[in-house]
Amino acid sequence: MIYSRNRRLRVNESIRSLVRENVLTANDFVMPIFVMEGENVQEPIPSMPGIFRRSIDLTVKECKELFSLGVKAVNLYMKVSENLKDNTGKEAWNKNGLMQNTIRAIKDAVPEMIVMPDVALDPYSIYGHDGIIENGKIVNDATNDALARMSVSHAEAGADIVAPSDMMDGRVQIIREALEESGFTDVGILSYAAKYASSFYGPFRSALDSAPKDNMEIPKDKKTYQMDFHNSREALNEVFKDVEEGADIIMIKPGLPYLDIVSKVRELIDLPIAVYNVSGEYAMVKAAAQNGWLDNDKTIIESLTCIKRAGADMIFTYFAKEAAMILNK
Numbered sequence: 029m030i031y032s033r034n035r036r037l038r039v040n041e042s043i044r045s046l047v048r049e050n051v052l053t054a055n056d057f058v059m060p061i062f063v064m065e066g067e068n069v070q071e072p073i074p075s076m077p078g079i080f081r082r083s084i085d086l087t088v089k090e091c092k093e094l095f096s097l098g099v100k101a102v103n104l105y106m107k108v109s110e111n112l113k114d115n116t117g118k119e120a121w122n123k124n125g126l127m128q129n130t131i132r133a134i135k136d137a138v139p140e141m142i143v144m145p146d147v148a149l150d151p152y153s154i155y156g157h158d159g160i161i162e163n164g165k166i167v168n169d170a171t172n173d174a175l176a177r178m179s180v181s182h183a184e185a186g187a188d189i190v191a192p193s194d195m196m197d198g199r200v201q202i203i204r205e206a207l208e209e210s211g212f213t214d215v216g217i218l219s220y221a222a223k224y225a226s227s228f229y230g231p232f233r234s235a236l237d238s239a240p241k242d243n244m245e246i247p248k249d250k251k252t253y254q255m256d257f258h259n260s261r262e263a264l265n266e267v268f269k270d271v272e273e274g275a276d277i278i279m280i281k282p283g284l285p286y287l288d289i290v291s292k293v294r295e296l297i298d299l300p301i302a303v304y305n306v307s308g309e310y311a312m313v314k315a316a317a318q319n320g321w322l323d324n325d326k327t328i329i330e331s332l333t334c335i336k337r338a339g340a341d342m343i344f345t346y347f348a349k350e351a352a353m354i355l356n357k
């Protein structure tokens with residue numbers, strides 16, 4: 029005779045919803061946004077159907093819509109003109125740069141929106157690297173100084189949280205010190221603590237034209253700073269270091285193929301964890317859905333819920349707007 033029947037708690041939707049452990053809401057999402065120069069212009073990103081690069085005015089409009097759908101945080105990326113790129117990244121802390129103007133415009137129009145600018149040099153680098161290059165190598169400490177200047181300029185423009193995605197050693201501490209010295213004690217740091225060198229970033233790099241350039245003199249990939257996907261213990265080491273240096277939120281990236289890392293970190297860390305459902309993960313679902321091979325809405329909600337189940341407190345995802353609309357139905 030069987031007494032224990034797990035199916036009792038699955039007999040109908042009411043009982044299933046009563047025993048449900050994790051529920052996704054629009055408040056869990058951070059929407060990554062691509063911004064370009066111009067006025068009233070938007071360009072589709074072919075490898076990310078439904079995602080656009082937009083000028084600041086249309087970006088502000090998008091932020092209003094996102095906020096009204098319950099998405100209360102955006103992560104900003106700039107498409108920088110080739111003529112503004114160099115090996116120092118100095119355009120990254122231009123007070124009137126595209127990023128700084130975007131931050132001001134969003135905070136002005138939607139003050140409650142949490143604005144998280146990306147902090148990394150790759151969109152500003154002639155080499156497409158997240159750091160300054162000397163003698164064919166990405167130099168750590170000089171890059172940190174650039175990232176600190178960049179972070180302070182974001183804070184001056186009104187950023188709530190700066191989000192360094194570069195993976196240089198010690199940059200959380202250097203950025204924290206710079207923010208404190210400039211009086212930005214309430215500006216937080218969301219550090220990409222365990223960020224892997226991943227082929228899933230392909231569509232993002234084409235959106236910003238920020239892929240490492242094919243040049244014999246420089247590394248053609250980011251493996252000297254981003255993590256090796258064969259490793260997991262190393263992720264804990266990265267996370268503990270960033271926590272010690274003063275990170276307020278730590279990020280694990282990519283998302284879906286890396287949920288083992290998320291769950292491991294969750295057990296050991298009480299700070300909020302952000303997980304990045306990256307461009308390649310978005311492209312895969314969209315490509316299959318467009319072919320009728322996967323159910324678009326169900327696959328989106330399932331994927332994002334699984335990221336939350338693994339231990340994420342917030343999810344950076346290009347599905348943010350669409351998922352919020354599905355959840356609000």
Ligand code: PBG
Pocket residue numbers: 146148149150158193194228229230231232233250305306307308
């Ligand atoms: C670069 C950066 C990348 C992403 C966010 N910030 C790409 C990279 O490291 O090359 C990827 C995001 C995505 O694929 O959605 N600092």
